[in-house]
Amino acid sequence: MIEIEGVSRRFGDTLAVDDVSLRVEAGTVTALVGASGSGKSTLLRMINRLIEPSAGTVRIDGRDAASVPGEALRRGIGYVIQGYGLFPHWTVSRNVATVPALLGWDRARIARRVDELLRLFDLDPDVYAAKLPHELSGGQQQRVGVARALAAEPKLLLMDEPFGALDPLIRAKAQDDLVALQRRLGITVVLVTHDMEEAIRLGHRIGVMERGRLLQYAPPAELLARPAPGYVERLMGGADRPFQLLSLLTVADARDDGPADVGADVAPVPETLDLRDALGLLLWRGVDSLPVVAADGAPRGRLTLSAVLRRAGRPA
Amino acid sequence: MSRSGETLRVAGTRAVRRASPAAIAGRLCAAALLLLLVLAPRLFAPAFRLLAEDGAPAIYDQGSLLQLTLDHVALVAGSTAASAIVAVVLGVLVTRPSGRDFLPLSRTLVNVGQVFPPVAVLAVAVPLVGFGLEPTLIALVLYGLLPIFENTVAGLDGVPAAVMDAARGMGLDPRRRFLSVELPLAMPLILAGIRLSAVINIGTATIGSTVAAKGLGEVILAGLGTGNTAFILQGGIIVGLLAVLVYDALGLLEARLAARAGRA
Amino acid sequence: MTASGAAAGRVPRARFPGFDRVGVVPAALAALALALPLVTFKPNRIAAGRGVAFWAALPPAAAAAGGLLLLLIGLAACLRVAPASRLGLALVALAALAGLVGLAPGAVALPGMPYARVSFAAGFWTLLLAFGIMAADGSARLALRPGPRVLLLGAVLLALAGLFASGWWNGLSILKEYAAHRDGFWAEAVTHGGLAFGSLFAALLVGLPLGVACARMPRLRGAALPALNVIQTIPSIAMYGLMMVPLGLLAGAVPFLGALGIRGIGAAPAGLALFLYALLPVVANTAVGLDGVPRDAVEAARGMGMGGARRLRAVELPLAAPVILTGVRIVLVQNIGLVTVAALIGGGGFGTFVFQGTSQAAIDLVLLGAVPTVVLAFTAAVLLDAAAEAAGRTPA
Ligand SMILES: Nc1ncnc2c1ncn2[C@@H]1O[C@H](COP(=O)(O)OP(=O)(O)O)[C@@H](O)[C@H]1O
Ligand SMILES: [Mg+2]
Numbered sequence: 001m002i003e004i005e006g007v008s009r010r011f012g013d014t015l016a017v018d019d020v021s022l023r024v025e026a027g028t029v030t031a032l033v034g035a036s037g038s039g040k041s042t043l044l045r046m047i048n049r050l051i052e053p054s055a056g057t058v059r060i061d062g063r064d065a066a067s068v069p070g071e072a073l074r075r076g077i078g079y080v081i082q083g084y085g086l087f088p089h090w091t092v093s094r095n096v097a098t099v100p101a102l103l104g105w106d107r108a109r110i111a112r113r114v115d116e117l118l119r120l121f122d123l124d125p126d127v128y129a130a131k132l133p134h135e136l137s138g139g140q141q142q143r144v145g146v147a148r149a150l151a152a153e154p155k156l157l158l159m160d161e162p163f164g165a166l167d168p169l170i171r172a173k174a175q176d177d178l179v180a181l182q183r184r185l186g187i188t189v190v191l192v193t194h195d196m197e198e199a200i201r202l203g204h205r206i207g208v209m210e211r212g213r214l215l216q217y218a219p220p221a222e223l224l225a226r227p228a229p230g231y232v233e234r235l236m237g238g239a240d241r242p243f244q245l246l247s248l249l250t251v252a253d254a255r256d257d258g259p260a261d262v263g264a265d266v267a268p269v270p271e272t273l274d275l276r277d278a279l280g281l282l283l284w285r286g287v288d289s290l291p292v293v294a295a296d297g298a299p300r301g302r303l304t305l306s307a308v309l310r311r312a313g314r315p316a
Numbered sequence: 317m318s319r320s321g322e323t324l325r326v327a328g329t330r331a332v333r334r335a336s337p338a339a340i341a342g343r344l345c346a347a348a349l350l351l352l353l354v355l356a357p358r359l360f361a362p363a364f365r366l367l368a369e370d371g372a373p374a375i376y377d378q379g380s381l382l383q384l385t386l387d388h389v390a391l392v393a394g395s396t397a398a399s400a401i402v403a404v405v406l407g408v409l410v411t412r413p414s415g416r417d418f419l420p421l422s423r424t425l426v427n428v429g430q431v432f433p434p435v436a437v438l439a440v441a442v443p444l445v446g447f448g449l450e451p452t453l454i455a456l457v458l459y460g461l462l463p464i465f466e467n468t469v470a471g472l473d474g475v476p477a478a479v480m481d482a483a484r485g486m487g488l489d490p491r492r493r494f495l496s497v498e499l500p501l502a503m504p505l506i507l508a509g510i511r512l513s514a515v516i517n518i519g520t521a522t523i524g525s526t527v528a529a530k531g532l533g534e535v536i537l538a539g540l541g542t543g544n545t546a547f548i549l550q551g552g553i554i555v556g557l558l559a560v561l562v563y564d565a566l567g568l569l570e571a572r573l574a575a576r577a578g579r580a
Numbered sequence: 581m582t583a584s585g586a587a588a589g590r591v592p593r594a595r596f597p598g599f600d601r602v603g604v605v606p607a608a609l610a611a612l613a614l615a616l617p618l619v620t621f622k623p624n625r626i627a628a629g630r631g632v633a634f635w636a637a638l639p640p641a642a643a644a645a646g647g648l649l650l651l652l653i654g655l656a657a658c659l660r661v662a663p664a665s666r667l668g669l670a671l672v673a674l675a676a677l678a679g680l681v682g683l684a685p686g687a688v689a690l691p692g693m694p695y696a697r698v699s700f701a702a703g704f705w706t707l708l709l710a711f712g713i714m715a716a717d718g719s720a721r722l723a724l725r726p727g728p729r730v731l732l733l734g735a736v737l738l739a740l741a742g743l744f745a746s747g748w749w750n751g752l753s754i755l756k757e758y759a760a761h762r763d764g765f766w767a768e769a770v771t772h773g774g775l776a777f778g779s780l781f782a783a784l785l786v787g788l789p790l791g792v793a794c795a796r797m798p799r800l801r802g803a804a805l806p807a808l809n810v811i812q813t814i815p816s817i818a819m820y821g822l823m824m825v826p827l828g829l830l831a832g833a834v835p836f837l838g839a840l841g842i843r844g845i846g847a848a849p850a851g852l853a854l855f856l857y858a859l860l861p862v863v864a865n866t867a868v869g870l871d872g873v874p875r876d877a878v879e880a881a882r883g884m885g886m887g888g889a890r891r892l893r894a895v896e897l898p899l900a901a902p903v904i905l906t907g908v909r910i911v912l913v914q915n916i917g918l919v920t921v922a923a924l925i926g927g928g929g930f931g932t933f934v935f936q937g938t939s940q941a942a943i944d945l946v947l948l949g950a951v952p953t954v955v956l957a958f959t960a961a962v963l964l965d966a967a968a969e970a971a972g973r974t975p976a
Binding site: 070082102145 | 476477478479480481482483484485486487488489492497500501576577
Binding site: 420423425515519539540553559 | 924
């Protein structure tokens, strides 16, 4: 758990972060969104004290971050940045081993951990362990960057626009991987992005920043439903708001037990599919309802177009 | 002499990366020729005799060519090493946060330093320290500073910001960040500076013979003094080969380091 | 980036300008210089010299006023003054130094000593260095645009010319050497300039087309650039020596060429060597400059129906101009310095005085050759830097 209380940071005459307070629950993903220069990175970097706050306190698991020596603190927190910052003169495995080596793990343990991580990130150790970063594709470099950040098994992962340099197809895959990874490891993630869609897709809670201030800090659904007047409202007010809203729900949230009004040959939708994609299927097939199935293939009633549309409107 | 740090900014001249068989053969031939010219100059007497005015000696006879070559190399190696130490330390200092203020000024000074011809520095040093080794050493060390300093700064500055940010973010302390990240990444460029310095110094040391420093310039000067073209050619070929081979050898080393630094 | 930035932000603005660490360098040098001998006094040209301190080398009033002024300006360098004031004060100090040192011969040498020589000593050079650094620092921080930079240089050169024309320095040894070598000086100046600029001109004639060809033909480039690089590596004396041999043989075999002044010694081998040295920067920078021309611009020109030659002239070369001009700057500064060595093979130029001075142990004669070389190289560097910058700025 991270508690940020009244934190500010000044650079000369600019107030990069202005009296921000927020709480990140353990095991959740928090996305910080805002235009470039709004202070997201500065706020993130005050968590691992790459930047010292001018005022306010940051507590991690109840402990004042300022009471721990900066380097020791950072060795216990994963950190991923936009350019990945892989050491170009070190092999993939040495890059991944950076923090464990700093922490003085023994060789065998480091080797085991590196091997495990590379496999976890779909990088065959026999092929990739000895490669230099410039021999990898962008997506592979990104994965090595995340693997390196997780090497010493941190409970907290800070990510500053980690997908910013990826092209859209690879980015979507990397986002999905992150979601799966976070669920599996149960780690706490704070992620900076300037892409609201990414924030909605990844964040359990979203913090919207503008000119150093945290304007609203809420779960995505609430942000969409009740954006704070002014900047956030304008930011969320795009024509695609209904679709964003739907993307937060799954088929399971909208199904009912009635019979699907289609022939038996129509493929059913899985109940874990998000409603945005489900709406796409309904429209594409030109039907008013589709049968729903559970992961194991058991029938789960139906999904109707009207049930989906009802959830796409402004919530009461 | 010459070509001070300037060559550095000639665009697109980089260390040779992979040696073709022809290049390797060329290098071996050049090295063999240099060795023979220095160790067994008599072998070339028939060729040089064509150039010597009748009666004049065809092969340099006023001292041992081997000794002169060794003196020359020692002078260049010593001065380049001294320049390298001073310039790298200075380059590191002005790229630390506490020394950053000095960076623009030191850049300007390095630029201005390049307009001083080494001949002039040599000649002006003579009244200060007398004839012989000292003025040459002063000129060589001062001259050697420029390219090495410039490249050290460029190399350290060129370490990608994301890499330094990641290093800090993972908890590397300043000493580790410098020794295991910045310095190795800057090393190919630093070495390129040292290479340039060494080559400039080989030339300046040759001119050092005009102020009585021991070195291969003596052979050429003896030729110029007595109008003996054979000496001039002999000295010129030896110094030229030495410079080209040193430049080349350091270039290979640099290319290897660059490949290791993941910048190939 | 660190907490200090925030701390600095909170400190109330003091009325007194803050302390400037970089300025300490010139200030310390200036303070040190005042303790060193300002000039050397010699009863005659070849006698041993005796250093004379700043205070003793000048009339008491001038020493007191001048010393105070220089110290105050040095002190100002340590404060956070605006870059323009920093540069202005440094120029005032340099002017004051030039004025003061002109008083030294009158104060040090007695009227009845016609052969006495008063030359610059360590104190003078250190003061020059100190305020030169201060001026460089000021202009670096001021980040002047090309135009004003060239104007400033012109003003400084004019002031120098005025100083010499006024005769204020005539009592100083370097100007006595000038008086003794007046005719030779200007002849060597012409030779020096002719060799440096002539070889540049020839290198441009050959190098520009070769550079364009290299940009178009990778194989040619792969052969030409390494070869030119090897040429650059050969030390200048060796290069001059190597050029003497073929030219000597040629002149011997073809008397007509000999009659044209092409001989094994003299300006011809020097010019040839300089030309060869000059090729690499011209060719490499032309090729790389052309590489850097945005593809879109070339495609657009092609799309509008421009032919190859026209495209090169109207689009590619103007866009590559900054890089090419940087190459020209390299060549010119390099060649101006290299010409000094040509004197060894009878090529003439300012190096003649340098080598004569060395053999006569006459430092002022060395300076008579060295100072104009440095001034010339510096001028060339500033002008061409400005040109390259202006070419990169203005829409071509
Ligand atoms: N090290 C620094 N020095 C001075 N100003 C900075 C520094 N880092 C950030 N800033 C300023 O603080 C503001 C917020 O920057 P940042 O946190 O990087 O924004 P974001 O990550 O949202 O784009 C910007 O105005 C930026 O210019
Ligand atoms: Mg940012």
